Amino acid sequence: MRRFQPPSILPLALALCLPQLGHAETLVVNSYGGPYEAIIRKAIIEPFERKTGIDVVYDAVGSASQDYAKIKATNGHPGFDVVVMTASQSLQGCRDGVLDKLDVTTIPNLASLTASLQAVAGPCGAVHEVQYMSLLYRTDKLASAPTSWGDLLRPDLDGKVVLPTFQNIMAVYLLEMMSITEGGGLIDDIDPGFAAMARLAKHSIGFEQSSAILESYIKDGTVWAMPFWSGRAQLLVDEGMPVDYVRPQEGTIPLIATLNVPVGAEHKAAARSFIDFFLEKTSQEAWVAGYKVGSARVDIDVPEGLRRRQITSQEGFTSLKLPDLTVLGDKLSEWGGRWDRDVVSQAR
Structure with a gap:
């Protein structure tokens, strides 16, 4: 007569462990x-x-x-x-x-x-x-390529520029580079930048936060020039779009x-x-x-x-402008309020 053998617990233990091991x-x-x-x-x-x-x-x-x-x-x-x-x-x-x-x-x-x-x-x-903030433009719309950040204010670009919202760091960098272009500084002497951005807001079709939406405007020809990150600008060039981009003569921020x-x-x-x-x-x-x-x-x-x-x-690194990001971070709240008052209020 065969004795009853209780089932081994080893297969059960292995079954419990194997899913984790796998x-x-x-x-x-x-x-x-x-x-x-x-x-x-x-x-x-x-x-x-x-x-x-x-x-x-x-x-x-x-x-x-x-x-x-x-x-x-x-x-x-x-x-x-x-x-x-x-x-x-x-x-x-x-x-x-x-x-x-x-x-x-x-x-x-x-x-x-x-x-x-x-x-x-x-x-x-x-x-x-x-990447760096480049100046992206339509090659089929402009008679001459832009060379300066100030070219965003050219008469032939009136109503053909879109700007990033302040929540997009590109807006902050554009503010700083417009300040440099107008004889101001990156952080301490920013008034010329705000003055230039107020003029540019009047010149633009408005503001967008998303890079994808900004990109769509230049793709469909609504916009002829705008700031844009260099990597994504190159992707558009590689797609065969009638666009190109430059690092303006005043320099740029990475x-x-x-x-x-x-x-x-x-x-x-x-x-x-x-x-x-x-x-x-x-x-x-x-x-x-x-x-x-x-x-x-x-x-x-x-x-x-x-x-x-x-x-x-x-x-290439030494040609870039590198604002102190810690100091810049401390300025963002103040600048954000001023952006709404002085820049957004001037938009069409």
Whole structure:
């Protein structure tokens, strides 16, 4: 007679464990949609997943300022592990204590970035791309190409200019460059900039916050000239649109984009691995070539045509104007109120 054998608990234990063993680690990356999403998936995310086995969930919700507002409102627990923002939010996040500090011991490729640009972002941000505010224009509408920020006030552009809202940092940079053009300063002597922007508001069709909407105006010919980020401007050129862009003679201000880790991120080791991967030489080459932007690494190999138009060399860095973003951040509330009173009030 066979004795009754109770079922072994080993298969049950294995069954409970195997699903966990079979799941790769997940990393949530928050950034932008549109062409940015398609390019970052191909150039960065898919190669990172193949190399590490980490699954990346892409969260294309919110602008940089909206993302930072979420980080601050949740005290550093926004639900994502890596976020793409700008140097301004990176500095503010460090001051507010809601972003992790990053260092070369866990992100070795930080050491390969140009020190002056990395310093602008502060200890909580890793600079993964550099664009600049360019002057984008329709080549089929203008008899001569613009060369100065002041050319936005040319008579042939009356009613053919659109401006960013103050919530878009491009508006702040345009204010500063119009100030320089009119003999003022970047921060301390800004009155000439406000005066010029008031005149420009009368000259424009109005204000828009989204880069996608701004872009639509120049695509359909409603607008003939406007400030626009150099990388996205190059994408329009590559699409075959009748547009081109210039870095005006007075110079320009860079948009320094950063990768950041909120203090409450659940997968910090994976987040640091992702940032280090994004900063690798080959990854930066793929990103610069794909998104048509500049890099804080000067050792990358990029096509000569792109090198001439974007910021990829030490000489290019020294030609940029770099306002103190900490001081600028302290001015934004005051300037925002004045923008509404002095600039928006003058719009058509």
